[in-house]
Every structure is written in C-alpha cells, then in structure tokens.
Amino acid sequence: MEDFLSRLKNGPVIVADGAMGTMLQAAGLPLGTSPEGWLLENPDPVVGVHRAYVEAGSELILTCTFGGTRTRLERAGLHDRVAEVNRQAAEIARQAAGEQAYVGGDIGPLGEFLKPLGKIAYEEAVDIFAEQAGALVQAGVDVLYIETMSDLNEARAAVEGAQRVANGIPVTITLSFDSHGRTNMGVKPEQAVETLLPLGVSAIGANCGATLEMTHDAIARMHETAPEAILIAKPNAGKPHLVERQVIYDATPADMAERAREFVALGARIVGGCCGSTSEHIQAIAQAIGVKQT
Ligand SMILES: [Zn+2]
Numbered sequence: 001m002e003d004f005l006s007r008l009k010n011g012p013v014i015v016a017d018g019a020m021g022t023m024l025q026a027a028g029l030p031l032g033t034s035p036e037g038w039l040l041e042n043p044d045p046v047v048g049v050h051r052a053y054v055e056a057g058s059e060l061i062l063t064c065t066f067g068g069t070r071t072r073l074e075r076a077g078l079h080d081r082v083a084e085v086n087r088q089a090a091e092i093a094r095q096a097a098g099e100q101a102y103v104g105g106d107i108g109p110l111g112e113f114l115k116p117l118g119k120i121a122y123e124e125a126v127d128i129f130a131e132q133a134g135a136l137v138q139a140g141v142d143v144l145y146i147e148t149m150s151d152l153n154e155a156r157a158a159v160e161g162a163q164r165v166a167n168g169i170p171v172t173i174t175l176s177f178d179s180h181g182r183t184n185m186g187v188k189p190e191q192a193v194e195t196l197l198p199l200g201v202s203a204i205g206a207n208c209g210a211t212l213e214m215t216h217d218a219i220a221r222m223h224e225t226a227p228e229a230i231l232i233a234k235p236n237a238g239k240p241h242l243v244e245r246q247v248i249y250d251a252t253p254a255d256m257a258e259r260a261r262e263f264v265a266l267g268a269r270i271v272g273g274c275c276g277s278t279s280e281h282i283q284a285i286a287q288a289i290g291v292k293q294t
Contacts, residue, residue, distance in 0.1 A: 015059055061097055063093045063104065093141075109149055146159065206218040219268060240275070251276070
C-alpha cells in the first residue's frame with residue numbers, strides 16, 4: 001500500500017470506519033464493560049467489526065483503543081497492561097485490514113481533567129499519551145489518530161506525547177463540538193486550528209459532536225481559518241433517541257452520504273462516522289465518495 005501520509009496529501013479521499021462501541025455491543029460486548037479489556041479475551045468479535053467496515057469500503061480502520069491510556073485502563077483494573085492492550089488491539093486491526101486498509105492507532109481523552117481543574121499535570125499527561133502511542137507505534141500502526149478531544153491543553157499534550165514516539169508516523173487530531181459550536185470545554189474550531197496545526201499535525205478535524213449540523217459548521221470554520229489544512233470529518237449518525245430502551249441515531253445512510261459529499265467540498269480528506277454509525281452508513285459514504293466501490 002502507498003504510504004499513509006502521501007495518500008493523505010495526494011488523495012483520493014480516505015473513507016474511515018464508523019462506531020466501534022455500537023457495533024461491539026451488537027457483537028456481544030456486555031454493557032458497561034471496557035472494550036479494551038474485553039478484546040484481550042474476545043479478539044474475534046473485534047476482528048469481525050473491523051472486517052465489516054473494510055468490506056463496507058473503509059480504507060482506514062481505528063484500533064479499539066479509545067480508552068487505551070493508563071488513566072482509563074486503571075478503571076478496568078488494567079493499568080499495568082497498557083502496552084499489551086494497545087499492542088493486541090493494533091494486531092487485531094492489522095489482521096482485519098490486510099492490504100485493504102490503513103490502521104489508525106486510536107487515542108481518546110484521558111477521562112480526567114488536567115490541572116488546575118483536575119489532578120493531572122500537563123507533563124504527566126504528555127507522558128501518559130506517549131506511553132499509549134509508543135505501544136501503538138511498536139505494533140505498526142500507520143497513523144496516530146487522536147480523537148474526541150474537548151480541552152485544548154489536553155489536545156496539545158496528546159499531540160506532544162504522540163509526536164515524542166511517532167518515529168516518522170503522522171499524527172492527526174479531531175475534537176468533538178458539542179455545545180453551541182464549541183467543544184464542551186469551550187474551544188472554538190478556529191482556536192483548535194490555530195493552536196494545533198502549528199504543532200505539525202498532518203490533519204485536523206471534528207468527530208462525534210452534538211449534531212451533524214454542528215460538526216458541519218466546525219469543519220466549515222476550520223476550512224475558512226486554514227484553507228490549506230487537510231481536514232477530517234467523522235460525525236455521529238445524527239442525534240440519539242431512546243426507542244424502547246435502545247439508543248437509535250436518526251441519520252440514515254443516505255443522510256450520511258450526502259453530508260460526506262459536503263465535507264469533501266470543505267477540504268475533508270478523511271471521512272467516516274462516529275457514534276451510531278454502522279457499516280451500512282459507511283457503505284453509503286464509500287459509495288458517495290470512496291475509491292472502493294462495494
Ligand atoms: Zn461519537
């Protein structure tokens with residue numbers, strides 16, 4: 001396969017995957033269980049979810065390591081298995097990707113506030129992110145994919161930690177815009193771009209988000225702020241509704257495909273889905289903008 005960074009720069013657009021949690025629950029992950037701990041004993045369902053996305057047309061799949069930092073693994077009693085969890089998740093993703101897809105080493109927020117709101121010092125956060133990223137790099141991921149950030153300081157720490165161990169692998173980052181066009185820590189899309197692009201990330205964008213409109217607006221404002229920036233759009237499948245105790249997202253595969261075209265027009269070079277997106281949504285996106293026609 002072509003090197004990830006040159007594909008990102010030269011195109012064509014890369015279709016990413018959809019939700020992991022949503023699909024894993026359908027594959028048997030018990031509610032309230034940490035997916036990162038579960039995959040150590042249950043690799044096959046995780047391979048199955050990755051495969052479903054590759055078959056739907058994803059050319060970038062993310063490792064099941066959103067909660068793969070020491071701070072999050074601590075809650076699952078796995079704080080001393082950071083390297084093992086991340087390595088195994090990367091190997092599972094690689095196995096599913098074969099020569100058909102890139103593997104993004106997924107890095108989510110710490111789940112705790114940095115100082116002064118919380119107890120974690122900035123330098124400590126950098127170390128924690130570097131520990132996870134290092135394990136992902138050793139396992140051979142194609143890109144370090146930081147996502148769902150809200151706090152700009154934490155986002156910076158994640159980028160710094162990832163870059164410390166990246167060893168030439170690109171680092172990308174997306175934030176979640178959840179509240180009146182800002183992240184729930186008050187960060188505007190313009191601020192995110194102005195702070196994080198100069199650090200040398202290869203792409204920046206928005207994922208998750210309160211609504212499709214809010215993610216769309218964030219991408220538009222990022223594009224306006226930095227027209228040359230390579231952008232990432234990985235929104236939720238619309239808004240969640242509770243139907244018979246099940247969370248259902250309201251955007252159809254066709255809705256997501258239409259949004260995907262708009263994101264590409266705004267400079268997005270990686271497009272996928274977040275919460276509520278299934279392989280059907282991804283297939284519709286791939287048919288609208290992808291290379292691999294399924
Ligand atoms: Zn999400």
